[in-house]
Amino acid sequence: MLNPILSFSATRRMRSLKTMLILLAYVAVMLLIAARILFPLLRGQASIGALSSSTTCYAVLIAVQFVLLVLIAPAMTSGAIAGERERQTLELLLVTNTRSFRLVLGKAMESFAMLAMLVVAGFPVMCLTLLTGGVTLGGLLAGELFLLASAFAAVSAGILASSLCRSTVVSGVLSYLLILGIGAVTALPMLFDFPESVTDVIYNRGRLAALTSAESLRMISPVLLCNPGYALAALLQGQLHLFDDYMQYQGVGRLLCEFRLMDKAGGVTIALISSGLIVLIGLVLLALAAAAVRTMSRKPARSGGK
Amino acid sequence: MLNLDGLTRYYGSFPALEDLTLTVEDGCLHGFVGPNGAGKTTTMRILATLLKPTRGSAQVDGVDVVQNGHEARKHIGYMPDFFGVYDNLTCEEYLDFYARCYRLAARDRKRMAAQLLELVQLEDKRETYVDSLSRGMKQRLCLARSLIHDPSLLILDEPASGMDPRARADMKGILRTLREMGKTVLISSHILPELSEMCDSLTILDHGHLVFSGTVEALADKMNGNAPLDIRLREGCGEAAVENAVSCLKEIPFVTEILQPEPFLLRVRLEGGEEESGRLLQEMIRRETPVCDFHRAPMNLEKVFMEVTGDA
Numbered sequence: 272m273l274n275p276i277l278s279f280s281a282t283r284r285m286r287s288l289k290t291m292l293i294l295l296a297y298v299a300v301m302l303l304i305a306a307r308i309l310f311p312l313l314r315g316q317a318s319i320g321a322l323s324s325s326t327t328c329y330a331v332l333i334a335v336q337f338v339l340l341v342l343i344a345p346a347m348t349s350g351a352i353a354g355e356r357e358r359q360t361l362e363l364l365l366v367t368n369t370r371s372f373r374l375v376l377g378k379a380m381e382s383f384a385m386l387a388m389l390v391v392a393g394f395p396v397m398c399l400t401l402l403t404g405g406v407t408l409g410g411l412l413a414g415e416l417f418l419l420a421s422a423f424a425a426v427s428a429g430i431l432a433s434s435l436c437r438s439t440v441v442s443g444v445l446s447y448l449l450i451l452g453i454g455a456v457t458a459l460p461m462l463f464d465f466p467e468s469v470t471d472v473i474y475n476r477g478r479l480a481a482l483t484s485a486e487s488l489r490m491i492s493p494v495l496l497c498n499p500g501y502a503l504a505a506l507l508q509g510q511l512h513l514f515d516d517y518m519q520y521q522g523v524g525r526l527l528c529e530f531r532l533m534d535k536a537g538g539v540t541i542a543l544i545s546s547g548l549i550v551l552i553g554l555v556l557l558a559l560a561a562a563a564v565r566t567m568s569r570k571p572a573r574s575g576g577k
Numbered sequence: 578m579l580n581l582d583g584l585t586r587y588y589g590s591f592p593a594l595e596d597l598t599l600t601v602e603d604g605c606l607h608g609f610v611g612p613n614g615a616g617k618t619t620t621m622r623i624l625a626t627l628l629k630p631t632r633g634s635a636q637v638d639g640v641d642v643v644q645n646g647h648e649a650r651k652h653i654g655y656m657p658d659f660f661g662v663y664d665n666l667t668c669e670e671y672l673d674f675y676a677r678c679y680r681l682a683a684r685d686r687k688r689m690a691a692q693l694l695e696l697v698q699l700e701d702k703r704e705t706y707v708d709s710l711s712r713g714m715k716q717r718l719c720l721a722r723s724l725i726h727d728p729s730l731l732i733l734d735e736p737a738s739g740m741d742p743r744a745r746a747d748m749k750g751i752l753r754t755l756r757e758m759g760k761t762v763l764i765s766s767h768i769l770p771e772l773s774e775m776c777d778s779l780t781i782l783d784h785g786h787l788v789f790s791g792t793v794e795a796l797a798d799k800m801n802g803n804a805p806l807d808i809r810l811r812e813g814c815g816e817a818a819v820e821n822a823v824s825c826l827k828e829i830p831f832v833t834e835i836l837q838p839e840p841f842l843l844r845v846r847l848e849g850g851e852e853e854s855g856r857l858l859q860e861m862i863r864r865e866t867p868v869c870d871f872h873r874a875p876m877n878l879e880k881v882f883m884e885v886t887g888d889a
Binding site: 275276278279282283286287358359360362363364365366367368369370 | 625626627647650651653655657659660661662663664665666670674675677678679680722726
């Protein structure tokens with residue numbers, strides 16, 4: 272049987288005008304960005320410059336979608352559990368035979384489905400970049416997969432915040448803080464330099480060339496692999512070699528090393544591994560949310576229990 | 578059958594419920610009465626698996642509510658003292674959603690929803706959005722929701738609060754039907770007369786303690802033992818005769834209070850039971866007071882409630 276929380280919440284969401292407006296606004300933003308590719312093509316001006324701007328446009332589309340999804344997810348999930356508390360319907364759910372994890376999973380899947388619908392709605396616009404080349408369909412799908420993984424983690428963070436708070440507003444604020452916190456913690460390795468033995472390998476072109484993909488992948492910090500920003504950078508570097516100019520400079524330290532490792536290990540591979548790790552983080556957040564739902568409900572409200 | 582054994586719940590150091598031991602037989606409509614803060618809602622929330630007791634146990638149909646909450650929920654229908662309804666949903670969809678949460682099969686969901694909407698007299702509101710229903714209708718829909726999985730025990734926390742007399746009468750009718758269907762119903766209220774009209778038995782709680790548990794008749798009998806004596810003197814017997822009667826009563830050692838609500842009516846409280854009241858009557862006759870009527874003043878349930886909870 273389909274998770275009742277999922278089907279029920281989805282029914283209610285799809286009956287709301289707000290949902291349609293969000294979808295419309297999302298696709299409109301995508302089309303505005305894509306207009307940069309479309310107009311020269313429609314005018315028959317398919318120059319090398321136009322092709323180059325097309326790949327940049329792809330990078331912008333991916334980055335903008337990533338930011339939009341991360342911004343929309345907390346707004347969408349802040350009321351998932353906290354809203355049930357405010358409406359006094361959470362207790363009615365907790366006395367049914369639906370376990371807490373099924374409850375939070377249903378809520379998370381419903382919000383994720385909405386975000387996935389946005390990603391899917393934006394996919395035809397993304398496909399416009401295929402017209403001019405520079406991006407393959409496989410690369411495009413890898414990008415979509417990364418966006419979906421990021422959306423899932425953002426939704427999970429929002430659900431955890433929502434299960435910890437009694438008010439939707441507080442839950443929304445906590446969601447953003449949680450997402451920022453996860454981003455900051457997983458980016459911490461960037462503050463430290465690689466050990467000298469590793470930098471020696473990276474700066475020595477000969478030794479770097481001798482490394483296999485797997486060996487260079489092992490040099491990347493697993494914590495950093497959990498960072499969606501890092502995964503996005505790897506994806507864009509892997510597909511478009513977006514940071515090649517930057518890599519010409521010497522003495523940039525950790526960042527340059529990371530770009531060289533991304534190149535060696537394969538940016539798309541890194542993005543796919545990161546996507547898997549990000550989904551895992553999302554699942555852990557959901558498990559925490561399930562534990563928090565019942566624990567929070569057992570606490571008397573601040574006004575005092577009877 | 579519902580069994581509570583030494584059920585205790587503390588909020589921090591505050592005892593919301595202390596050592597509640599109680600048995601409610603199958604098919605019984607049992608009232609839970611007490612002033613605000615007596616521990617009624619705490620007890621009901623523990624039974625609904627929403628709260629863990631500090632100590633003690635509770636069993637519904639032999640299933641431990643604390644140890645085996647998931648299994649116990651199949652036997653329990655809970656209706657809190659608030660509606661908890663969603664917008665953008667029709668009455669039928671609302672019931673179908675909760676039926677899904679109880680994992681009912683599709684065929685059973687449709688059948689149960691139709692039967693329950695008929696039971697709560699909302700069959701013509703199947704397609705109506707829940708948020709457009711009146712308060713009484715929402716209350717009845719919530720009752721239907723708590724019955725969707727056919728539980729043996731129904732826990733209703735102040736189901737008639739905020740209802741008009743007509744809606745209250747409808748709710749009472751539905752509860753009687755449920756009793757006829759063999760459901761055990763635990764219903765709370767802070768209005769004793771309201772419950773005494775429909776309940777088979779009552780539990781009175783005060784400050785988290787059990788004050789009384791038994792039938793309504795047993796409660797009345799218990800309280801009538803403490804009721805004051807009404808002594809009516811012959812009309813027009815004169816002030817001197819009334820004063821003589823009062824001074825006679827003042828000399829009786831076990832008389833604790835003498836009131837004169839009417840010119841020829843004396844209301845007397847005394848320590849002791851039937852033997853003392855007999856002795857009092859003998860003494861009044863010996864002193865030739867013009868007694869023409871002598872009986873215990875009837876206690877209404879409101880007074881009983883105030884007496885039992887110590888606020889008289």
